[in-house]
Amino acid sequence: MNLESIDFKLFIETDNNPFILFESSGHIIYLNNAAEMLLCYVGTKELYDLTLTYAPKTFGHKSTIHSLEYESFSFYSLMVGYETDEQIYLRLYNKPLVQTKISISNESLIATDINTILEANITLFQLESNAAISLFVDQELPAFKLDQNYFSIMLRKAFNSFINSTTLDVVLKLIVGEYILIDDKKHQMIELVLKAPKRRVDHDDEISQLANQTHIASSLKPEIIKFQIPLIL
Amino acid sequence: MKLFYSTSTKVQYITKGLELSKSLFVSSLIIGEAHIGKKSLIKSIFPEIPWVDGSDIIKLKQTLNKHDELIISNFELYGDYSIGDFKGKRIIAISDSTSFPSHIDSLFAFIYTMPSLKERPEDVEYLADIFTKEARSIFMTKDISPLDLAKIDLADNTKSLKKAIFEHQAYNTITPNKIERILYNYFEKELGGNNDYAKYLPIFEHPLIMAGLDKFGSQLKLSSILGINRNTLRKKVYELGIN
Numbered sequence: 001m002n003l004e005s006i007d008f009k010l011f012i013e014t015d016n017n018p019f020i021l022f023e024s025s026g027h028i029i030y031l032n033n034a035a036e037m038l039l040c041y042v043g044t045k046e047l048y049d050l051t052l053t054y055a056p057k058t059f060g061h062k063s064t065i066h067s068l069e070y071e072s073f074s075f076y077s078l079m080v081g082y083e084t085d086e087q088i089y090l091r092l093y094n095k096p097l098v099q100t101k102i103s104i105s106n107e108s109l110i111a112t113d114i115n116t117i118l119e120a121n122i123t124l125f126q127l128e129s130n131a132a133i134s135l136f137v138d139q140e141l142p143a144f145k146l147d148q149n150y151f152s153i154m155l156r157k158a159f160n161s162f163i164n165s166t167t168l169d170v171v172l173k174l175i176v177g178e179y180i181l182i183d184d185k186k187h188q189m190i191e192l193v194l195k196a197p198k199r200r201v202d203h204d205d206e207i208s209q210l211a212n213q214t215h216i217a218s219s220l221k222p223e224i225i226k227f228q229i230p231l232i233l
Numbered sequence: 234m235k236l237f238y239s240t241s242t243k244v245q246y247i248t249k250g251l252e253l254s255k256s257l258f259v260s261s262l263i264i265g266e267a268h269i270g271k272k273s274l275i276k277s278i279f280p281e282i283p284w285v286d287g288s289d290i291i292k293l294k295q296t297l298n299k300h301d302e303l304i305i306s307n308f309e310l311y312g313d314y315s316i317g318d319f320k321g322k323r324i325i326a327i328s329d330s331t332s333f334p335s336h337i338d339s340l341f342a343f344i345y346t347m348p349s350l351k352e353r354p355e356d357v358e359y360l361a362d363i364f365t366k367e368a369r370s371i372f373m374t375k376d377i378s379p380l381d382l383a384k385i386d387l388a389d390n391t392k393s394l395k396k397a398i399f400e401h402q403a404y405n406t407i408t409p410n411k412i413e414r415i416l417y418n419y420f421e422k423e424l425g426g427n428n429d430y431a432k433y434l435p436i437f438e439h440p441l442i443m444a445g446l447d448k449f450g451s452q453l454k455l456s457s458i459l460g461i462n463r464n465t466l467r468k469k470v471y472e473l474g475i476n
Binding site for chain 2: 108110112113116117119120121123124126127148149152153156
């Protein structure tokens with residue numbers, strides 16, 4: 001087989017692990033799809049500095065086991081390599097997710113307008129907080145199935161972690177191009193983001209647990225809480 | 234009269250939250266001091282949902298078996314907060330107590346703390362107006378000066394307010410005949426010692442001198458009004474412990 005006729009770039013392009021090729025000045029020459037998504041959350045300079053920190057001493061390739069977290073991205077290892085003085089690449093390896101077979105009991109799920117449940121939670125939050133709330137929500141989201149009680153308890157606790165904040169940004173939107181498989185069925189996802197300069201983190205374990213119970217992916221950082229909610233129609 | 238009314242911002246937030254939750258199948262807990270309008274608020278928002286008292290465990294369990302939606306008043310008296318009982322139910326619980334076992338927090342989607350009447354001065358005026366109208370209708374009075382609301386002790390919230398207004402109306406319509414009747418009933422019940430004249434005389438003298446001093450400002454003036462020597466008045470003031 002003539003390997004030269006195979007377009008290897010395509011494999012890198014669609015690889016789930018981010019790959020970035022830098023020129024010596026730190027500018028990006030090439031990046032794959034996964035890296036493009038990562039760059040929405042982390043700056044080019046930070047990644048270039050990381051590349052130089054873990055670069056091999058001389059020409060070649062070096063793998064390092066190193067845990068990295070950027071928003072909802074988690075990596076367990078990285079590889080840096082260069083064959084010339086002109087270009088250097090960084091490849092990050094996704095931390096494998098614990099795969100549990102997701103199955104949902106339909107009994108507790110009720111078709112819900114998520115904007116109503118969100119508004120009720122914001123109203124409750126405003127009872128105790130003076131935070132200036134900036135709301136960016138998609139009012140056109142369709143009603144979808146949720147365990148309303150659990151979801152609302154989770155939201156109450158999430159909002160409560162921002163109780164002492166002076167500001168709170170709330171974003172609710174449909175995620176484009178990402179899906180979750182539940183009972184072998186593909187579902188779109190809705191993302192809810194709560195963000196403030198700082199928040200209480202003492203109930204984070206409880207919030208994560210409630211999110212798991214309701215099949216919601218959660219990411220809790222000191223300034224931001226992000227939920228990815230399956231849109232079960 | 235509306236079933237529930239409040240101009241307090243906090244109560245309006247609670248009302249809005251509960252209104253929004255009407256379209257959701259979620260459980261809510263509303264807590265706060267007694268006599269602040271929790272029950273009236275819930276009744277006005279959820280008029281169709283059956284009620285049960287938390288102190289009546291047997292009836293509560295029977296109603297839970299029969300209905301998916303339920304309002305539990307006096308929730309603090311319901312000792313068995315087992316989660317299983319509430320699963321798949323929409324519970325609206327009302328409680329005068331704010332202390333519960335920690336897992337209660339995970340039973341309710343929304344937990345509202347309603348402010349007391351002391352924290353809602355804007356509502357005191359409105360309620361005082363309603364209670365005054367009610368009292369005037371009962372006592373058939375109309376020209377009695379309004380009560381100074383700032384001086385009312387609101388320890389028992391609307392109960393204290395209503396009591397103070399009704400007492401004010403009653404005291405201001407009282408005639409000597411009624412006073413005599415009240416005193417007669419009181420003495421008939423209480424008399425029976427060996428020095429009762431001296432014991433009960435202050436019941437007459439104390440309000441007489443207090444009101445006189447408040448009205449005329451000085452013992453000199455009051456002694457002339459009462460037609461007694463001012464040294465006698467001074468002695469009475471001292472004996473009665475009037476400051």
